[in-house]
Amino acid sequence: MRDYAIVTKDLTKVFITKERKGFLKRGTKKRIIAVDHVNFKVRNGEIFGLLGPNGAGKTTTIKLLATLLIPDDGEAWVNGYHIVQEADKVRESIGVSLYSDRGLYWKLTGRENLRYFAFLYHLPPKVAERRIEDLLEIVDLKGDADKLVEEYSTGMKAKLNLARALLNDAPILMLDEPTLGLDPYSARRVRELILKLRDEGKTILLTTHNMEEADNLCDKIAIINKGKIVALGTPEDLKRMVERQDIVVIEAVNINETLIKILRSKDYVSYVSENIKDPLSMSGTLRIGLNENSREALPNLLALMAKYKIKVQYIKVTGPSLEDVFITLTKRGFYEEDQRTSTK
């Protein structure tokens, strides 16, 4: 246990929701298993990623570990403390960032927000001021520290959230989608900061649905789907779980259902995952897993694109990524919750 910052044992959370059915009809209760007997261990000083699509149970897992929720079954320890029986000790051991742009006092400045929370963490005024100065520097907010948070951009709020998570200098950080909604530059800065914190000895548990982020940042990843961990290991371990195959990534406009159906019927296609970014122009990305060598399949694919008037903007052949691991293991597209996705 001593080597591990976080240990979960069959951690389970069930929510009861009510489905509303119109004006006067009584709603029916529905049982949702948000986290389903989850087991993982996070070593001290590593970045551990919970990777999964929206609604997979990532945030619920973090909230359970942060003592904001009580599990219905199973147990977990953070920094050696039990999350239910020693909740106060757990809270002293963690820094948490839950939303990138919420959870701040909009009528206070960035500095006042940090000062407020510093006092809630019992930092004496002089220590708090020094720590706030350092953190503002680290997250690149020094110039905007005395503006009201209501004037902050999403990126600035995300940075302030991160600074708040670091206030109490806790050994364990829990970051829920730390780069969500950030522009590429800010996202890169946040990722660099996360790596720096790991190098300083912090243990970081982060959730993300960004494959590249998980791949580049995490020492270990748990792929989570419908509340269950479907795979766990280093990014390399996970990618090795997928048979050696070529993946064709096509960015295109006018992607349509007919084409997807045709593609799925082809013998040389293992699966198709579709991520539509603009429903008006039907532009987005097609990820096509091949059963054979791409040299043989590529001409056929391009011919199909031309036949169905798909305007190809970019094409590349690549090896399996974490997205392919997810698709292979769950038989569903990663963006199924957000987008129309079809897998063979």
Place this chain on the structure above:
Amino acid sequence: MRRIKELVLNNFLVVRAVFMREILYWIRYPMWFLTFFSFPYLVSGLFYSIGYALSGENATKYFSERAGTTNVFLYQLVGSAIFIISILMIEEVGYSIRAEQLRGTLEYNYIAKANKIVLWGSVVLPHGLVSLSTLAISLIPALYIGLKSINPLDLILGILVLFIGLLPLFGIGFIVAALTMRFKEPWAVTNIIKAFLSAFSGFNYPITILPLWLQYVSNMLPTTIVTNIIREAILFNRKLYTMNYQLGLLIFMSTIYSITAFTVYKKWEMEARKRGELSKY
């Protein structure tokens, strides 16, 4: 001893944090001050006008006979001031946890090291202090006009009594706040409580005009006791130390309501963590 000192200092930091946060919010939403300055006069004027409409020129005479004072306007003004301050206390405290929930700050406050009872309880200080001092400033001219000589010490003691009287109201407000972690509708409950207190606390008329059974109910309300004490002190020059029984009752109520409030909070905090209600908005 060191541990106790540390505990006190840590809790003081929490109280200071909440105090500063609330004061900054007051300053950055400054129109509230206008409410404080104008409301006692407006409400008094309203009741004065209703009385006049109902009883004509004899209104003041009838009212004086029932209230036991000829200084009807000051009687109204004191009642209206306590009315506005009580209503605001119930409202602000009742909505406090819901406001944190809507802002998304509840969870961050919750996972901080601070003792939650101290954290939520600290709200009473800034609200009490701001509303009491603003009201005192707004009432001083009227008090001087209404009473030729007013002892500043009596005024300060009156304000102190009012502050003690706010504690049970904080308790009532906090019961609502705790329940809204689960039920999310502080508005409906606080509006009913506010209407009840407004009608039966004797803010603008003597409760002796109510049926006897309702007078018993009225006498159990902290707002009735506070209104009585302050009127007795300001209008009838009674010294506060002669009202030990009423003061004791007020302190007793403060204790009972606060204990009830935090018991309810503890129960619903656990429920909220089980049901995932802390983050729902």
